[in-house]
Amino acid sequence: MIGKKAFPYAMITPSMIVFCLFFIYPIGYMIYLSLHDWNFVSPVKDFVGLSNFTSLFSEQEFLEVMRNSLVYTVLTVTLTTGTSLGLAVWLNKQGIVYRFVQGAMFSPHIISLVSISMLWMWLMDPDYGLLNWFLGLFGLPESPWLTDPSTSLLSLVLVAVWKGIGFNALVFIAGLQSIPRDMYEAASLDDATWFRTFWKITLPMLSPTLFFLIIINVISSFQVFETIAIMTQGGPINSTNTLVFYIYEYGFNFFKIGYASAAGVLLLIVVSVMTFFYFRLLSVKVHYR
Amino acid sequence: MAQITLKNVSKRFDDEYVVNNMNLTVKDGSFTVLVGPSGCGKSTTLRMIAGLEQVSEGEIWVDDECVNDVSPGKRDVAMVFQNYALYPTMTVKGNIEFGLTNKKVPKKERESLINDIASIVGLENHLYKKPQTLSGGQRQRVALARAMVKKPKVFILDEPLSNLDAKLRSQMRTELIQLHQRLGTTFIYVTHDQVEAMSMGDEIVLLNKGEIQQNDSPMNVYHYPVNVFSAEFIGTPAMNVFLMEKIMPYTSNIDKDAHYVGFRPEHAAILTTQPYEDSHCITLQGQLLTRETLGSETIYQIKHRAGNFTVKSFLPPLEENNKNVFVSIPYEKLYFFDENKEQDRDHHWKQASSLTVEGM
Structure with missing residues (x-):
């Protein structure tokens, strides 16, 4: 009898061990560290209470970092979602051209972010980059791209949107194809214009897909790291320094582990709140068939 | 209210004709069933x-306008879909209202129209519910209301009852007939169910392989099927049709012109004892295979050397299986078809007149 009862637990033990070891334990340890002062090598961890958090919020640099993260996230998510939805509506057709464009758009998704970062650094080089050459071709003013604080964050948004569009559009297309054809037929018999059909039928029925994409985009944008680490190192003048890069710098360059962990706890809270909000919204607002 | 005319209409997908050179007039105010x-x-x-x-x-005309290039929304037709195709994100009211808003009907008028329709179909208490919380019958009513509220010239119904259970289906059947009488609008109704076609239509258009087989009133289709397909499709159970040569050995009273002969299961009488020789009837001796007792009637499968056939009887059911039975069919109830499976009208008449002579 006991053997029978224990069997299911035995079956999930391996995954639970992995889950605890690589998920629960690091989170717990991070929270523990955020309450201490530690330099990564010292055998002593001094308990400092919440002072890591208070100094975090009194730091002008950290507030800038939070602002950057927010701006980056809002811009990336709106641009990625909006553009890919438009493209998905356009590409949701049969035909070799559409399939080719879909494939071409998706390809950035499978390239490593490091390669993408290198590629865009070349493209965005102010002196011999392809983008400025292109702008010049049309007589447009050249842009300093990554080298100026006023354009650096936007340039990173551009890279993120470019990488994200293919995947997002693909998920949108799948969502569009799951809308029954007779919905559109009924709408055409109801004499609905294209725009009204889109606004009143397509978009509401696409809402589960839309919200899913928004939330995974928000979370991944908030956690952006690779492009910043490779392309700008948070500069110039801190203009592209975002939360995860900030944590990395304080933890592994300045060895202020407690301080970095406190920022990590904040990131965890932000992401958790957004996820919670997302699921609440899903159950209330979003239409599920 | 409108008359619809199809002039040499064909539909092909690639090279395959789904509808082939169809000519059809749907009369104004009729309840026409495509079956x-x-x-x-x-x-x-x-x-x-x-x-x-x-x-x-080909061309499709609504009254005196060719609508080939008119978009669905401008044709003044309303459609009820097989699976209703209600907008799941809108409430019942939203579903009914959508078409009106598109036509820019003022809000006040919309409200009163919706309330009228809702009371006709009995949805007053469900106006603010989403379709997925309603039962099948209620969804059906929403679909009807959505079509009715637009006051279209033509109602188009694509197998609207096929998703309902048997009881609800017969209830909705009656309601649709009443609705048609009340509105007086042209109804075009598609079904594969001949019972629906017979009971609801005042005009039946029987189709097979993209071509019209017969276009007549239900009783005429039943009594005067123009071909074997029509004879076998309308009526339950289907008409028994034999090759003439298989039946010839059992009768002497039919001349040999026709290629096929048939009779309806309900026109035959089933007996357990050999009936007296009767010049008005053909009698076939066979064995009882199966018996379906349906309460008011009984359907028998009978094995015969000319082929198995069915008989429908309204008398108390026979008890034993595998028993010898005698089935008699009056000559005047026989249907004759030529080698193209078309009705052999001349033959039929000849037979009928010869019968009257014999009867005198």
Whole structure:
């Protein structure tokens, strides 16, 4: 009898061990560290209470970092979602051209972010980059791209949107194809214009897909790291320094582990709140068939 | 209110004709039922009238306007879909209102129209619910209300009852008939169910393989089927049809012109004892195979050397299986078809007149 009862637990033990070891334990340890002062090598961890958090919020640099993260996230998510939805509506057709464009758009998704970062650094080089050459071709003013604080964050948004569009559009297309054809037929018999059909039928029925994409985009944008680490190192003048890069710098360059962990706890809270909000919204607002 | 005319209408997908050179007039205010087996082109015809499919050849006229290039929303037709196709993100009210808003009907008028329709179909208490919380019958009513509220010239119904259970289906059948009488609008109704076709239509268009087989009133289709397909499709159980040469050995009273002969299961009498020789009837001796007792009637499968056939009887059911039975069919109830499976009218008449002579 006991053997029978224990069997299911035995079956999930391996995954639970992995889950605890690589998920629960690091989170717990991070929270523990955020309450201490530690330099990564010292055998002593001094308990400092919440002072890591208070100094975090009194730091002008950290507030800038939070602002950057927010701006980056809002811009990336709106641009990625909006553009890919438009493209998905356009590409949701049969035909070799559409399939080719879909494939071409998706390809950035499978390239490593490091390669993408290198590629865009070349493209965005102010002196011999392809983008400025292109702008010049049309007589447009050249842009300093990554080298100026006023354009650096936007340039990173551009890279993120470019990488994200293919995947997002693909998920949108799948969502569009799951809308029954007779919905559109009924709408055409109801004499609905294209725009009204889109606004009143397509978009509401696409809402589960839309919200899913928004939330995974928000979370991944908030956690952006690779492009910043490779392309700008948070500069110039801190203009592209975002939360995860900030944590990395304080933890592994300045060895202020407690301080970095406190920022990590904040990131965890932000992401958790957004996820919670997302699921609440899903159950209330979003239409599920 | 409108008359619909199909002039040489064809629909092809690639090289395959789904509807072939169809000529049809749907009379103003009629309840016309397009009926036929699946794949006969009835739904395609309907969708062409609605404008959801383009015609490949020919013209569709509503009254005196050719609507080939008119978009579905401007044709003044309303359609009820097989699976209702209600907008799941809108409430019942939103579903009914959508078409009106598109036509820019003022809000006050919309409200009163919706309230009227809701009380007709009995949805007053469900106006603010989402379709997925309603039962099948209620959804059906929402679909009807959505079509009715637009006051269309033509109602198009694509197998609207096929998703309902048997009891609800017969209830909705009656309601649809009443609705048609009340509105007086032209109804075009598609079904594969001949019972629905017979009970609801005042005009039946029987289709097979994209072509019209027969277009007549239900009783005429039943009594005067023009071909074997029509004879076998209308009526339950289907008409028994034999090759003439198989039946010839058992009778002497039919001349040999016709190629096929048939009789309806309900026109035959089943007996356990040999009846007296009767010049008005053909009598076939066979063995009882199966018996379906349906309460008011009984359906028998009978094994005969000419082929198995069915008999429907309203008398108390016979008890034993595998028993010898005698089935008599009056000559005047026989149907004759020529080698193209078309009705052999001349033959039929000859037989009928010779019978009267004998009867005198």
